[in-house]
Amino acid sequence: MDELVTLNRRELLKTTTGLLTGWVVAGSPLALIAPGRAWAVDLTTLTSSEGAALMSMARTIAPHDKLDDAAYALVVQAVDSDAAKDANTHKMIREGLAELGRGFAASPENERVEALKKIEPSAFFQTIRLKTLQALYSSPIAYAYFGYEGEAFSKGGYLFRGFNDLRWLPEVPAAESGPLPDGA
Amino acid sequence: MPRIEFQDESAVVIIGSGAGGGTLAHELTTRGIKVVVLEAGKRQSTASFSQVPGAAFLQLTWLDPRTQSGDWGVAKNFPTLPVWHCKTVGGTTVHWTAATPRFEPWELRARSTYGRIPGASLIDWPIPYDELKAYYLLAERRLGVTRRNGVPGLPASNNFKVMYAGAKKLGYQRVHTGHMAINSRPYDGRASCIQQGFCVQGCKMGAKWSTLYTEIPRAEATGNLDLRIECTATRIEHGGTGRVNSVVYRDAEGREQRQKARVVCVAGNGIETPRLLLLSESSKFPQGLANSSGQVGRNYCHQIIGFVWGIFDKPVSSWRGATLAGVVEDEVRNDPSRGFVGGYRMELCTLDLPTFPLVGLPYGWGRDFASILENYRNMAGMLINGEDMPRAENRITLNHDVKDSFGLPVANVHVDEHPNDQAMRKHAQTQMSRMYEAVGAKRVVLGPVPPATHNTCSARMSVDPREGVANAWGQTHDIKNLFISDGSALPTAGSANPTLTIVALALRQAEYISREMKANRV
Numbered sequence: 237m238d239e240l241v242t243l244n245r246r247e248l249l250k251t252t253t254g255l256l257t258g259w260v261v262a263g264s265p266l267a268l269i270a271p272g273r274a275w276a277v278d279l280t281t282l283t284s285s286e287g288a289a290l291m292s293m294a295r296t297i298a299p300h301d302k303l304d305d306a307a308y309a310l311v312v313q314a315v316d317s318d319a320a321k322d323a324n325t326h327k328m329i330r331e332g333l334a335e336l337g338r339g340f341a342a343s344p345e346n347e348r349v350e351a352l353k354k355i356e357p358s359a360f361f362q363t364i365r366l367k368t369l370q371a372l373y374s375s376p377i378a379y380a381y382f383g384y385e386g387e388a389f390s391k392g393g394y395l396f397r398g399f400n401d402l403r404w405l406p407e408v409p410a411a412e413s414g415p416l417p418d419g420a
Numbered sequence: 421m422p423r424i425e426f427q428d429e430s431a432v433v434i435i436g437s438g439a440g441g442g443t444l445a446h447e448l449t450t451r452g453i454k455v456v457v458l459e460a461g462k463r464q465s466t467a468s469f470s471q472v473p474g475a476a477f478l479q480l481t482w483l484d485p486r487t488q489s490g491d492w493g494v495a496k497n498f499p500t501l502p503v504w505h506c507k508t509v510g511g512t513t514v515h516w517t518a519a520t521p522r523f524e525p526w527e528l529r530a531r532s533t534y535g536r537i538p539g540a541s542l543i544d545w546p547i548p549y550d551e552l553k554a555y556y557l558l559a560e561r562r563l564g565v566t567r568r569n570g571v572p573g574l575p576a577s578n579n580f581k582v583m584y585a586g587a588k589k590l591g592y593q594r595v596h597t598g599h600m601a602i603n604s605r606p607y608d609g610r611a612s613c614i615q616q617g618f619c620v621q622g623c624k625m626g627a628k629w630s631t632l633y634t635e636i637p638r639a640e641a642t643g644n645l646d647l648r649i650e651c652t653a654t655r656i657e658h659g660g661t662g663r664v665n666s667v668v669y670r671d672a673e674g675r676e677q678r679q680k681a682r683v684v685c686v687a688g689n690g691i692e693t694p695r696l697l698l699l700s701e702s703s704k705f706p707q708g709l710a711n712s713s714g715q716v717g718r719n720y721c722h723q724i725i726g727f728v729w730g731i732f733d734k735p736v737s738s739w740r741g742a743t744l745a746g747v748v749e750d751e752v753r754n755d756p757s758r759g760f761v762g763g764y765r766m767e768l769c770t771l772d773l774p775t776f777p778l779v780g781l782p783y784g785w786g787r788d789f790a791s792i793l794e795n796y797r798n799m800a801g802m803l804i805n806g807e808d809m810p811r812a813e814n815r816i817t818l819n820h821d822v823k824d825s826f827g828l829p830v831a832n833v834h835v836d837e838h839p840n841d842q843a844m845r846k847h848a849q850t851q852m853s854r855m856y857e858a859v860g861a862k863r864v865v866l867g868p869v870p871p872a873t874h875n876t877c878s879a880r881m882s883v884d885p886r887e888g889v890a891n892a893w894g895q896t897h898d899i900k901n902l903f904i905s906d907g908s909a910l911p912t913a914g915s916a917n918p919t920l921t922i923v924a925l926a927l928r929q930a931e932y933i934s935r936e937m938k939a940n941r942v
Binding site (some may be wrong): 296297298299300349352365366368369370373374378379382383384385386387388389390392393394395397398399400401402404405406407408411412413414415416417418 | 471472473474566572573574575576577578580581582584585595596597604605612613614615616617618621624625734735736737739740741772773774776777778785786787789790793794796797859
């Protein structure tokens with residue numbers, strides 16, 4: 237969880253333009269891997285209110301009610317990083333968020349969905365949609381939340397860790413399956 | 421300095437190091453023939469394979485620009501990535517999922533079996549099945565294929581248990597953990613599978629066959645291989661007689677180099693192989709090399725591929741275990757009463773969490789989209805792998821409006837689906853949905869057509885030189901010392917995943933090339 241607890245804190249030494257903060261929700265999967273932590277994501281290009289609007293946008297695109305804000309903050313961080321690298325991207329995001337308006341982040345979900353449907357064909361929306369899917373589901377927070385265990389080579393694979401532990405259906409006859417390797 | 425001199429005219433130059441190129445290099449060097457392999461990608465190893473899905477994708481994938489057109493689903497869902505194959509030593513055998521079925525005898529007689537299909541450019545293979553079968557037997561031993569030669573099958577995973585139970589409810593008979601080039605026990609100096617589920621990121625156990633750590637190092641051990649990595653072939657040149665005599669390429673520093681050659685074998689995957697032939701146009705061959713028929717790039721096939729996901733009340737944890745180790749083969753038959761010709765396999769499949777929403781699901785967002793992800797743990801998956809119809813206008817062409825980093829026109833991939841393709845996909849999706857529903861799925865999700873991975877037939881073998889690019893040995897009809905050595909040479913796509921057939925054809929082609937070289941015919 238190094239990625240989370242540092243959350244770019246070293247960037248604080250530089251000038252930051254915005255900041256997103258939160259607490260890990262007690263009892264959430266994230267709490268198991270980052271107990272008792274406050275988190276903060278520094279933005280280097282976008283403002284705090286732009287960050288908050290983007291976070292709300294990411295939650296509307298991929299709404300997982302019990303998934304911690306910290307997971308969505310990583311999406312905002314990824315967008316901020318793209319904006320920092322390319323002035324055109326920054327402009328597109330700034331203008332796209334301006335078009336959504338100041339009230340977007342705080343508005344109810346059905347209104348946010350309607351607002352996004354109106355801009356769905358835009359490069360801005362499509363960029364944020366793709367970035368949300370790329371960044372949201374690839375973080376350790378998401379792995380924990382969705383129960384995905386990720387790479388297993390470092391742990392000896394899933395051979396001893398449940399690759400065939402499903403018990404709610406009949407076992408496959410030996411002729412159509414295969415033997416476990418020696419020692420398994 | 422290269423180990424084989426640039427001016428050495430005795431070498432065979434192979435472009436690409438995957439299933440075709442890597443196998444061919446091993447076979448030729450073992451026979452004492454000097455070989456230069458030009459590989460555009462870098463060299464990874466089981467130690468260097470990334471286990472972060474996004475990073476692994478960037479590490480292994482051919483990401484140079486391409487364009488696409490046509491009505492296929494890929495154009496809509498993946499506009500910048502029409503195909504998904506590798507750019508690395510070992511080629512696409514690094515990320516393949518190692519399913520190794522054979523073609524059926526009747527699939528080799530596609531035109532005769534299916535009859536005249538309007539809008540399709542079917543042909544029969546120039547190779548009798550029995551002859552190909554002899555090389556299948558060799559290839560299966562080489563790869564250590566499960567359920568062949570006494571090699572046991574892989575053990576059933578959770579994901580396969582769901583597939584198996586559903587298939588049995590529908591009365592399917594030919595259901596098992598597949599013919600796989602993944603070791604079910606230690607074989608050929610490689611370890612057995614530990615069910616990591618990271619086949620696509622490169623098998624860190626080396627349990628999955630890849631030319632990267634089998635054929636290539638063995639070819640190197642002969643002392644006859646000069647493998648040049650990060651070297652991208654840009655042009656094949658010929659002399660006054662029309663024989664090819666050298667390959668121009670860019671090396672890792674971007675410098676142009678020219679390697680003389682006695683024989684040139686193109687094995688750059690189904691997109692780059694025809695592109696290179698087209699890029700090599702000259703005053704003598706204004707349509708590109710080996711293209712007097714106009715067939716280079718045409719008849720491009722990619723097989724009918726599509727995901728089906730079943731969501732259950734209980735956990736499946738489909739990511740645990742060999743990704744593709746499971747198959748239903750009952751629909752591999754030609755039965756036009758189903759509404760289409762040709763057959764399809766239903767194969768086990770899953771995607772890691774980061775990749776799943778990007779590749780496995782149709783475009784979407786919002787509550788419904790997210791609700792599928794919420795069920796990731798309880799999800800089983802499989803895919804259709806079926807024969808698509810070759811069409812003259814489904815083709816690889818040069819797009820002169822878009823250039824690669826060397827300033828050369830990129831490949832455009834054009835696919836308009838044949839009605840047969842659509843009917844087959846619909847049938848398969850229905851059958852797979854019924855399988856999952858029969859064992860209690862609360863929801864079935866049909867995935868999009870993913871970027872094409874089985875790129876074939878774009879420089880096909882044919883009896884009639886007007887219908888294809890190469891003869892029964894992959895030797896081009898027009899130029900005797902120019903060979904097609906990858907999936908581009910397949911005359912039709914069949915319903916079998918292509919790699920085993922590519923390897924079998926490479927083994928067969930190697931015998932032919934060495935024989936022809938000895939007899940001074942090439």
